[in-house]
Structure formats: C-alpha cells, structure tokens
Amino acid sequence: MRIPLRNSEQAYGLISQAFHWVVAGLVLLQFIWAWRIQQLGFGRERFDLVNQHKSVGLTILALVVLRLVWRYFNPPPPLPAGMPAWERRAAGIIHGMLYVLLLIIPLAGWAMSSAAGYGASWFGLIHLPDPVGQDQALMDGLQWVHRLLAWLLAALVVAHGLAALRHHFVKRDAVMRRMLPW
Numbered sequence: 001m002r003i004p005l006r007n008s009e010q011a012y013g014l015i016s017q018a019f020h021w022v023v024a025g026l027v028l029l030q031f032i033w034a035w036r037i038q039q040l041g042f043g044r045e046r047f048d049l050v051n052q053h054k055s056v057g058l059t060i061l062a063l064v065v066l067r068l069v070w071r072y073f074n075p076p077p078p079l080p081a082g083m084p085a086w087e088r089r090a091a092g093i094i095h096g097m098l099y100v101l102l103l104i105i106p107l108a109g110w111a112m113s114s115a116a117g118y119g120a121s122w123f124g125l126i127h128l129p130d131p132v133g134q135d136q137a138l139m140d141g142l143q144w145v146h147r148l149l150a151w152l153l154a155a156l157v158v159a160h161g162l163a164a165l166r167h168h169f170v171k172r173d174a175v176m177r178r179m180l181p182w
C-alpha cells in the first residue's frame with residue numbers, strides 16, 4: 001500500500017509518520033543509553049556512550065524542530081467528530097507537552113555539557129558552540145532538570161501510548177490506525 005507524503009483528512013502521511021516513529025525510536029534509545037551509562041564506571045566506554053547519547057539527543061532536537069515546521073504547513077487530520085471535549089483537551093495538552101519536553105530536554109543536556117566543561121558535538125563532525133561557560137553549580141542544576149524532565153517525558157509517553165491503545169481496543173475508532181503505516 002502506498003502512503004501519500006502529506007496528511008489527509010483521514011490519516012497521517014508518510015512524512016509525519018516517519019517523524020513520529022523515528023523520534024519515538026530514538027527517544028527509547030536515549031533511555032537505554034542513559035541506563036547503560038549509569039551502569040558504567042568512569043572510563044573510555046562510558047565517555048563514548050555519553051558522546052553517542054549527546055549526538056542522538058541533538059538529532060532528536062533537530063528532527064523535532066523540522067517536525068514542528070512540517071506540522072505547521074501540514075496540520076494533522078482532525079479528531080473524530082464525536083470525541084468528548086475533555087479528551088480533545090487532554091490530547092492537546094499531552095501532545096503539546098511532548099513537543100515542549102522534546103525541545104527542552106536536549107537543550108538542557110547541551111547546556112549541561114557546556115557547564116560541565118566538555119561541550120557537545122554531533123558524532124564528532126559538528127562541534128556546537130557552548131551556550132554557557134563552565135560552572136559546577138549550574139551543571140548540577142541542569143543535570144537535575146534534565147533528569148526530572150526525562151522521567152516526566154517517560155510518564156507522558158506511557159500515557160500517550162495507553163490513550164492510543166484505548167482508541168483502538170476500547171473505543172474502536174481510527175485514531176491509532178491513522179499513525180500506522182499499514
């Protein structure tokens with residue numbers, strides 16, 4: 001089955017679906033990386049994993065910015081007509097928070113890396129400027145923000161996934177199916 005590039009009234013198009021599932025996969029990777037980093041003592045392997053975590057996080061940041069631009073020019077299909085107002089509001093709030101967190105978490109990570117004195121690069125190819133100078137207290141604060149918001153993101157992703165499953169299995173509408181490529 002060929003999926004159109006752009007969103008239609010019924011379903012998300014190929015570009016929106018690709019942004020959604022690639023970002024979802026990379027976010028999952030970020031948590032696996034963070035967990036592996038916490039298991040390791042200081043050394044080469046940990047250093048490499050932290051750098052990969054930074055590069056993938058910056059990729060997510062860039063993809064989310066592009067995704068928001070695409071969404072502006074190509075709005076999502078409308079929600080089913082009979083959907084209660086509270087569900088529409090809840091979906092809007094959760095989607096908005098997911099976007100905000102996917103911007104703030106990588107930005108906090110980037111600033112934290114600069115405050116720690118290491119800086120950040122994208123797979124060693126593009127070296128990013130330092131948004132802040134080296135500062136231990138700032139680094140501690142940003143690490144706390146990065147960690148707290150990452151766990152808030154994880155909770156919202158679970159709520160988002162459960163809501164999609166409820167649409168499919170309980171309400172039996174097309175809301176989940178329209179983000180699936182099949």
Ligand code: HEM
Nearest residue numbers: 030034037050054057058060105106109110113120147150
């Ligand atoms: C959506 C993107 C991201 C997610 C979901 C994410 C998630 C996480 C999580 C869950 C941790 C472990 C927190 C803890 O318990 O201490 C962590 C640690 C960390 N993150 Fe991220 N992160 C993201 C992007 C970034 C970016 C873009 C950077 C830097 C450019 C970054 C730099 C770091 C650093 C330096 C650590 C600490 C590693 C250590 O313990 O040495 N993160 N991140």
